[in-house]
Amino acid sequence: xxxxxxxxxxxxxxxxxxxxxxxxxxxxxxxxxxxxxxxxxxxxxxxxxxxxxxxxxxxxxxxxxxxxxxxxxxxxxxxxxxxxxxxxxxxxxxxxxxxxxxxxxxxxxxxxxxxxxxxxxxxxxxxxxxxxxxxxxxxxxxxxxxxxxxxxxxxxxxxxxxxxxxxxxxxxxxxxxxxxxxxxxxxxxxxxxxxxxxxxxxxxxxxxxxxxxxxxxxxxxxxxxxxxxxxxxxxxxxxxxxxxxxxxxxxxxxxxxxxxxxxxxxxxxxxxxxxxxxxxxxxxxxxxxx
Numbered sequence: 001x002x003x004x005x006x007x008x009x010x011x012x013x014x015x016x017x018x019x020x021x022x023x024x025x026x027x028x029x030x031x032x033x034x035x036x037x038x039x040x041x042x043x044x045x046x047x048x049x050x051x052x053x054x055x056x057x058x059x060x061x062x063x064x065x066x067x068x069x070x071x072x073x074x075x076x077x078x079x080x081x082x083x084x085x086x087x088x089x090x091x092x093x094x095x096x097x098x099x100x101x102x103x104x105x106x107x108x109x110x111x112x113x114x115x116x117x118x119x120x121x122x123x124x125x126x127x128x129x130x131x132x133x134x135x136x137x138x139x140x141x142x143x144x145x146x147x148x149x150x151x152x153x154x155x156x157x158x159x160x161x162x163x164x165x166x167x168x169x170x171x172x173x174x175x176x177x178x179x180x181x182x183x184x185x186x187x188x189x190x191x192x193x194x195x196x197x198x199x200x201x202x203x204x205x206x207x208x209x210x211x212x213x214x215x216x217x218x219x220x221x222x223x224x225x226x227x228x229x230x231x232x233x234x235x236x237x238x239x240x241x242x243x244x245x246x247x248x249x250x251x252x253x254x255x256x257x258x259x260x261x262x263x264x265x266x267x268x269x270x271x272x273x274x275x276x277x278x279x280x281x282x283x284x285x286x287x288x289x290x
Contacts, residue, residue: 001037004238004287007245009038009066010276011214014250017258018044021053028061034277038066040214040247041103044073046095051102058103066245067153067212068100070110077114078137079130079164086137093141093152101148107244108145109153109186109212111162112138116261119163130164131174142182153186153211158194166195168202172209184211188249189228193218199229203236210242214249215283221268222275223248224282235290248279 002008010031016023019042031039041054058065076089096108113134122130138152145152154175156165165171171185185206189199196202203210217226224230251262252272259265269275 002284002287004290006243006287007037007064007066008280008283009040009064009245009247010036010279011040011042011069011247011249013042013252013258014248014275015252015272017251017255018042018048021049021057024049024054024057028057028063030273031276032061032063034280036063036276036280038064038245038247040067040069040109040249041065041099041105042069042071043096043099044071046092051099054099055103065100065103065105066247067107067109068096068103068105070096070108070112072111072113072115074115074117077118078112079114079134080120090137090141094144097141097145097148097150097152100150105150107151107153107186107212109155109214111155111157111165112141112152113154113164114162116157116161119160122163134164134174135178138183139178142178146179146182151181151211152183154183155186155188155214156191156195157188158191161191166191167205168192168196169205172206175209180209184209186212186214188214188216189223189233190214190216190218190220190249193228199233200236203233203240203242207240210237210240210244212244213237213242213246215246216248216250216275216279217268219268220250220262220264222250222279222282224286225269225278230282230286231290234286238290246283248276248283250275
């Protein structure tokens, strides 16, 4: 735990995709050895890992499950698609919720609205109708999450990866009519650096509805190796009353699938391990200074 009492986690995507039982078996002991408190658990495919296995690994390493990360791959959509696709996507998100409940994760986070990379133009009327459609289609998933004691974290993505929700304010407005105990905003500093005028102001725009926070440098490298306003961002989170973990999310250029999906064309640090170890060191120092 950091000096400020904030848990720090990491995502196995730093090294692997998909994240399977074998990947978790390899990564979790190393994260624990480096002093991490928790880990994100991406669930790209419904059978990539089983909850019972993951829970045993968590218990053996002393790590908590910070969140299950939902992956909206092409073909997973809740808007502007056919009813069968909506149903399949809802079923997948319910599976993520069930997995989160089973491993003790409080949140399912991700761009839970449209497939990553899917973009289209909308005027104001079309956007309002699409948001209404999304609310109707995410509502049953939110109900399922509330019954499970899990919260959905809606992650806005940058303009190159979606045209649906790009800013925190857009996302907060979209979820406003939905129950706060079932759905909130999931932050990712990579996307917010592109789309927001101010990271602290973005935090303030979602105060009271922040469900999860992912951190990395502006280029997806280790936090602190960049130009972001980390003191302002971390101070704003504290002032907003957010008490959840900070989880380092990055990717590897050495995995063809994830490199293309995340546009990682070069190494982001001297080693993949350095993204985690340098990142946790920086976050601990930064949290102790705010």
